[in-house]
Amino acid sequence: MGHNIDSSLFNIRTDLAIEEIKDEDKNTVVEKKQNGNINITSVVIDQKNKDLYNKKEGTYITIEFTDATDYNNKKEIEKVLEEELKLMLNKLKISDEAKCLIIGLGNEKSTPDSLGPLSINKIIVTNHFFELGINVEEGFRSTAAFNPGVMGQTGLETSDIVFAVVKEVKPDFLIVIDALKASSIDRINKTVQITDAGINPGSGIGNNRKEISKDVLNIPVIAIGIPTVVDTVTIVNDTFNYITNNFSYMKNNIDEPKEKLKIIRTNIDKNNVNEEDKKQLFGLIGNLNDEEIKSLINEVLIPLGYNMIVTPKEIDFEIEKLSDIIGNGINNALHKKVTEL
Amino acid sequence: MGHNIDSSLFNIRTDLAIEEIKDEDKNTVVEKKQNGNINITSVVIDQKNKDLYNKKEGTYITIEFTDATDYNNKKEIEKVLEEELKLMLNKLKISDEAKCLIIGLGNEKSTPDSLGPLSINKIIVTNHFFELGINVEEGFRSTAAFNPGVMGQTGLETSDIVFAVVKEVKPDFLIVIDALKASSIDRINKTVQITDAGINPGSGIGNNRKEISKDVLNIPVIAIGIPTVVDTVTIVNDTFNYITNNFSYMKNNIDEPKEKLKIIRTNIDKNNVNEEDKKQLFGLIGNLNDEEIKSLINEVLIPLGYNMIVTPKEIDFEIEKLSDIIGNGINNALHKKVTEL
């Protein structure tokens, strides 16, 4: 998340590609997989649809899961992340010997923004052994890892530090880890996004020159992110849609109470609401679409100072497990020989 | 906040008395003071109105302020807290020599729940000097401080530990510090409540025997709390009311654009909405009152697992300053000789 000179600008940003893609976009969604309770969706944004989604060209892999603080879930998510990272390395034609620099964006002192630095703490680094001519067991590639800090602490543009270190270290590819902002309450701490489209630390600042991407650096950049925060506007809008869907469902199933609870959970898709029901339920407000409602709420809350960015109160425990997942997933994907300790 | 076997139970709880009191309750509000940007409200809940407000009998002092991470604000809040604590000590007829035990409720490992333990870290303790017969400078009373931990870490009811330690230490009075849950988004990290009515760690658990109060312990108990979290339901309901008020205002002031921004900020009182406007704006939903809307949202969100308890993303920096305020405020109120370091 990095710095935020003007935190209201945060609203412009939508970090997760999957939140922009509708299911009907058949030609965008490349693949959907399921692994136990984990859903994996790959979408490709290309020249033709990048403006439509306001996203950069690239492949976006989304891994959706439930509670990461559960031991078994955690192990499964780690395995899926490893596999998807390996597929991405293959797709990008990155060899087993290619040297990797891993960057942890964000502020270790701010729990919801500490995903990058905490993940870096778990990374196995080997580059110094290669540099010093120390014998490294086969099965390990050269890896280095680095936390550039945030502008509020360093007084420096995060991207500038990253560019400087890349120029010095000359890695063959980059992995960048960051905490993201979700535009949906059901994804917080429950989604990993992997993309080769690059990343923009402290985005919304309106400075495209500063993105960390292949376009800028001429080496592949894999960005790994987990949404850890959401804003008030999103919470309210999501709730409107959940209430409407609940209302629609109740109307249609009023006579079948038995199945109510079971179905309601799977049936709720807040991206697919009945517009008529919404109008009846929410009056004038119900006439507005999602974007209009968000704008309206923004207009009301921002002058009051209440469009907060929030994080679940359990964030300390969740970020601990999520950074473990990312650290282990990366270690296992990068080195053949790693047996996780 | 302590433990939460069933976090949905959290919703029953309303930690701040001021949120229950309407301005028209003339006989309840004892006093309103202002000190720079800081508002201080004292309310007394007695035999007659305790059921009305679902609050225990006692005096509730609410100190409302703005950004506590601002250096000057922080110094002023500290001073006000010190003064109000001294008034409370006077009111409870607690002498300068009375021995004090200070308890920090909550979980130091969970940022939004760490207010109690972090405040305890700042407390000056002197009891061991008195016990060991070491000469203590005049102007200091005997103080001890203690973190009982949370049930999820200890396997023990927090109140049981507190009772056991009180029985052993035999203080003349107790100060208990806890992070609270707000039922209003505009109070998070911006309100201190002081009360002599006692406190219920992990309340909502439905166990009145376990409250920490004068009734149970036979010594005065002063509880100091700051709301650090809020639930999704509250965020949505508050927003409904802000939108309605904004709508009402716009309708009435459509021709005076010049004054719009200035007035809108002060005019907004989400506890005082125009019911007709609300109906027009929100359709069927607009017909419901606050409690009904909250129940409805709860009914929809809880089965989905989305009635989260959230905290602002800046919580780490804010809790640091807030625990400083409480620690310094207590030190200065309890000891005549303290010049804050």
Added chain:
Amino acid sequence: MGHNIDSSLFNIRTDLAIEEIKDEDKNTVVEKKQNGNINITSVVIDQKNKDLYNKKEGTYITIEFTDATDYNNKKEIEKVLEEELKLMLNKLKISDEAKCLIIGLGNEKSTPDSLGPLSINKIIVTNHFFELGINVEEGFRSTAAFNPGVMGQTGLETSDIVFAVVKEVKPDFLIVIDALKASSIDRINKTVQITDAGINPGSGIGNNRKEISKDVLNIPVIAIGIPTVVDTVTIVNDTFNYITNNFSYMKNNIDEPKEKLKIIRTNIDKNNVNEEDKKQLFGLIGNLNDEEIKSLINEVLIPLGYNMIVTPKEIDFEIEKLSDIIGNGINNALHKKVTEL
């Protein structure tokens, strides 16, 4: 280690029984076992020899190992600790259903003194499930865990808090974890001592009433300790003896350079020096025995303020692993069903 009103008193204390016992005390040493690189020694101090060793009656099990930050070593130490704890439980006739309270002595904010609190963080607590009537899987006993803090933070005698909580919780037995002071540089972070003789938090304070033991509490007390600090006096005296032994060895093996390095490592036993060599080497000082040398150094260094208690510079990494070992060892010994996560 707890508080230290007068840190010079620290010197009186010798926390490890094994450091007092000489090999010739055949009837004291009950058993010596070896498990890979790990040595396990059991000694029993009884009525007859307790004054000789200035130790309380009881069984003292010492587990000696090398680098605990090595993954494989760590796993083996954990296993040995589990086994020795189970033997101790058997010996003390503690049943599988007996309720256990685990206490972590020391100061979490002071790295070398944080062994107790850090270990407590790893403990699986179940007592609240038993208390609340929540169904607990078979294979788990009732456990609670608790950090009493240190006197400098609480203003309270640590033992008083422990006694109060024991009285309230009524466990069938106690486990107490503490960081110890070594009287030998080769044991720091490389030895676990388990004893049923109880423990004296902040000992040296000369207050026998305050010990935590079966004598005082009428339930079995198992103390688990690891030496994490050593004083300057010990470092100097140990070095005198190492130098002397090295000198003795060199004199005797001057003509066999080939075997020098190999033998010197195993041959060095600083508790067994040649007194003649010591005199030749160290002049007047060499005439003194260990206790006299220590007294002399103390007399010189204490007025200068240089009899420091020190800890290795890697303490943060070592204490992390050591607390893991203790937490896992206890969990596995107390619950049949635990498969470590």
Added chain:
Amino acid sequence: MGHNIDSSLFNIRTDLAIEEIKDEDKNTVVEKKQNGNINITSVVIDQKNKDLYNKKEGTYITIEFTDATDYNNKKEIEKVLEEELKLMLNKLKISDEAKCLIIGLGNEKSTPDSLGPLSINKIIVTNHFFELGINVEEGFRSTAAFNPGVMGQTGLETSDIVFAVVKEVKPDFLIVIDALKASSIDRINKTVQITDAGINPGSGIGNNRKEISKDVLNIPVIAIGIPTVVDTVTIVNDTFNYITNNFSYMKNNIDEPKEKLKIIRTNIDKNNVNEEDKKQLFGLIGNLNDEEIKSLINEVLIPLGYNMIVTPKEIDFEIEKLSDIIGNGINNALHKKVTEL
């Protein structure tokens, strides 16, 4: 301190210039000042004597103080540090507008090595305001701050990261903060060294190319260091000398017991021992000079793995205050307008 592939190499290093200089070197010591309990010594090492002292050319200012955890001491040390830094800036002809980059060497996760990163946390950064064209109050210069991490965490040579960031940021001068190794037990956590001679992160590695200095970077480099660790060899050798001096003193003053304690404290100068007394006291060992004794101890302890680098057990509390002193001292020296918060 940075990385330590081979920690035995640590011994070669002597971080404090003052420990190399004898009082008789009249032409080296430029100035001695006293400020309350604080002693300030300036020495200049030039072309002629740099080999003698095995130190780089430059000015070395040593500030010697007592307990930094005392509030009043701390304030005074901060003031002296500020003054000496200002003198150094003047001497180096660094203007009030010159842009400064501050680097914190060391490992934040390792308490005795965390001085650099912890100090950086206290630094006021302003560079981003200058870069973004945000109006900065007069009295502030442009400052940026940065933690490069340690090789064991990053896989990168610390100096390489520093060089890369310097090249990107283009500061007018550099301040580098690091924890040092003392070669005297009485300096640990009680001395600040300021020098314009540069610094060598993880020195002893035998790689002169990697030093951070004006020679390499072509801008002034001010290094600020505090010794936080000492090795066993130094402790033992210092103790030998203290014992000898104590012995010499006792011999000469055997009949004046009254003045004993008072004089002994000031009279002890471990760098100035009576060689005859040393021989009598320590036999063969007493015939060796300091360097020979250190070599001997090294030879004995290193094969045993007992030449530990140690830190006082209170390191957590001391490093907290020391990093405060450095942070505040730098802020006050760099910006005219800072009034410390």
